[in-house]
Amino acid sequence: MNKQEQFQSELNMLLDKMTLLSQDTFKAELPDYKSSEVHTVEFIGKHADSNVTTIANSLYVTKGAVSKMSKRLINKGLIESYRDKDNQKERYFHLTPKGQEVFDIHERLTKQIMQRDESVFKDNADQIKVVLKFLKTYNIYLDKELSETKNK
Secondary structure: OOHHHHHHHHHHHHHHHHHHHHHHHHHHHOOOOOHHHHHHHHHHHHOOOEEHHHHHHHHOOOHHHHHHHHHHHHHOOOEEEEEEOOEEEEEEEEEOHHHHHHHHHHHHHHHHHHHHHHHHHHHOHHHHHHHHHHHHHHHHHHHHHHHHHHHO
16 A cells, blocks of 8 residues: 555544544434534534635535525524625525524534543644644645636
8 A cells, every 4th residue: 555545544544433433422412413514503603604605615515505504504493594785695694592502512522522632632742743734735735626626
């Protein structure tokens, strides 16, 4: 296995294990919501006055997927849509009190997971710097690839 294949394999295993370790906790605390719904609520909670385009670009999904998701979240009472008086064309979103509750639970659970894993990061600070540098470089490369793909 070459370095690239090894990297992909290790990354996939890491993400699978992280998901496996956290999914039961999230399902127990947020049983009525899919992870995609919670992640969309998280994004809107962290980015006030988000619109369909902003959400789609940030979550790497289509505008159609965001429109569908936003309708579902509105129906569940987690978000509200509104139009800005200066831009009546664009729809924006913010959390409802129920959406804020889901956001807060997600934030609390995420902090618990980060606390669980904190020692690994503290004990390997120098290695983390190297990995972060590589991940930034790889992300920049992938951003360029995505940009070129969109322009075709």
